[in-house]
Structures are given as C-alpha cells and as structure tokens.
Amino acid sequence: xxxxxxxxxxxxxxxxxxxxxxxxxxxxxxxxxxxxxxxxxxxxxxxxxxxxxxxxxxxxxxxxxxxxxxxxxxxxxxxxxxxxxxxxxxxxxxxxxxxxxxxxxxxxxxxxxxxxxxxxxxxxxxxxxxxxxxxxxxxxxxxxxxxxxxxxxxxxxxxxxxxxxxxxxxxxxxxxxxxxxxxxxxxxxxxxxxxxxxxxxxxxxxxxxxxxxxxxxxxxxxxxxxxxxxxxxxxxxx
Numbered sequence: 001x002x003x004x005x006x007x008x009x010x011x012x013x014x015x016x017x018x019x020x021x022x023x024x025x026x027x028x029x030x031x032x033x034x035x036x037x038x039x040x041x042x043x044x045x046x047x048x049x050x051x052x053x054x055x056x057x058x059x060x061x062x063x064x065x066x067x068x069x070x071x072x073x074x075x076x077x078x079x080x081x082x083x084x085x086x087x088x089x090x091x092x093x094x095x096x097x098x099x100x101x102x103x104x105x106x107x108x109x110x111x112x113x114x115x116x117x118x119x120x121x122x123x124x125x126x127x128x129x130x131x132x133x134x135x136x137x138x139x140x141x142x143x144x145x146x147x148x149x150x151x152x153x154x155x156x157x158x159x160x161x162x163x164x165x166x167x168x169x170x171x172x173x174x175x176x177x178x179x180x181x182x183x184x185x186x187x188x189x190x191x192x193x194x195x196x197x198x199x200x201x202x203x204x205x206x207x208x209x210x211x212x213x214x215x216x217x218x219x220x221x222x223x224x225x226x227x228x229x230x231x232x233x234x235x236x237x238x
Contacts, residue, residue, distance in 0.1 A: 093116045
C-alpha cells in the first residue's frame with residue numbers, strides 16, 4: 001500500500017489483512033492457495049503494523065477501507081483491527097465468505113464496527129459448496145446474510161460467473177431475496193484471470209459471450225431491481 005505524495009487523494013483503500021483462507025475457489029484473484037499443488041500459502045500483517053497503516057491512510061485523507069484477503073476474519077487480531085478502524089472514523093467494509101459467523105467475538109465486532117459487508121455467494125446449495133470445495137459453505141453464507149441484514153448492515157452479495165454456475169446463477173437472486181430485501185445489492189462478475197484464476201482459466205472461464213448472455217437474462221428477470229441499482233455487473237478488468 002503506497003501513496004507517492006499527499007497530493008494524491010485516495011479516499012478508499014483495500015487492505016488485505018491475510019492471504020489465509022478456509023475455502024479454495026478455483027477463480028480466486030488472490031494468492032490464498034497454490035492451485036497447482038492445492039496447498040495454502042500463508043502470510044499476514046501483524047496487529048501493530050495494521051494500526052500503523054490505518055493511522056497513515058487517515059493522514060492521507062482516507063474516508064473508507066475495505067478489509068479483504070484471503071478471508072480477513074481469520075486474522076488473529078481481526079476484531080481489534082476493525083474496531084480500531086471505526087475509532088479512526090473510517091467507513092469500514094468487510095469482504096468475507098461468511099464462514100466465521102458462529103464465532104461470537106467476530107460476529108459482534110462486525111455488527112459493532114462494519115458499515116458494509118461484501119459477501120461471496122456463487123451458487124445455490126451444492127453448486128456453491130462445490131465451487132468453494134467446502135460442504136455446508138452455502139448455508140453458512142445464507143445464515144451470515146440474514147444475520148447482517150437483521151442488524152441493519154448494508155450487504156453486497158458478490159457472485160462470480162464460472163462454468164460451474166452458468167445454469168444456476170439466476171437462482172441466487174431468489175435465494176438472497178434481491179426483490180424484497182432492503183440494504184442489499186448483488187454484483188455479478190466475470191472470473192478474473194489473475195493468480196489462481198489465471199492458472200485455472202480453461203476450467204473456470206465461461207467466456208465473454210456467455211457472460212453477456214447471462215447479463216441480458218438477469219436484467220430481464222430482475223428488471224426493476226436492476227433499474228433501482230440493486231444489481232450491478234463487473235467485467236474481467238485484469
């Protein structure tokens with residue numbers, strides 16, 4: 001994380017707390033695991049350095065921060081770090097897979113200190129679990145979604161289009177309640193061909209034509225929600 005001079009005003013920072021993750025998506029844009037060997041890569045920033053980073057970006061005029069990873073809630077000092085972020089007055093975003101929902105300390109710190117949760121849901125039921133290589137992952141994500149919304153947090157569900165979910169992805173909208181739930185948006189992205197996504201490109205990349213077809217179908221199916229800004233799309237911008 002580098003800012004060249006104080007004339008460069010960056011208001012939102014993405015802060016990768018750790019590259020540790022407990023799921024193994026083939027399209028991961030990070031370096032959470034080595035998709036060739038299947039073994040995890042591990043690295044994270046210690047608590048004091050995290051505090052120093054937060055102090056520094058505030059000096060440069062930061063307004064918000066997106067804690068990412070890996071899975072950021074796996075950082076051993078996660079709760080302290082996001083509470084410090086709130087103390088600094090930063091609008092705090094959390095990008096998560098929702099897997100640590102049963103940890104009371106983590107759950108309470110999210111409710112107390114996070115303004116928006118970006119939650120990964122890539123399919124319905126077994127489709128999501130297969131993509132994540134983690135049985136039960138879908139229900140944990142849905143339970144997390146309900147918990148966040150019931151505590152008045154803004155939630156953005158992130159879904160990555162890949163070969164595994166092309167025929168299933170429209171069902172995600174119904175499963176998350178995009179039609180009738182407030183404080184909820186849904187972002188559908190192409191798989192990013194970077195890191196694991198690059199190594200697994202032939203396995204995961206559904207292609208531009210299929211992505212455009214899915215976009216068209218989603219807009220037709222959820223026309224009102226799309227027009228209201230509750231559904232957004234992101235192309236592979238690698």
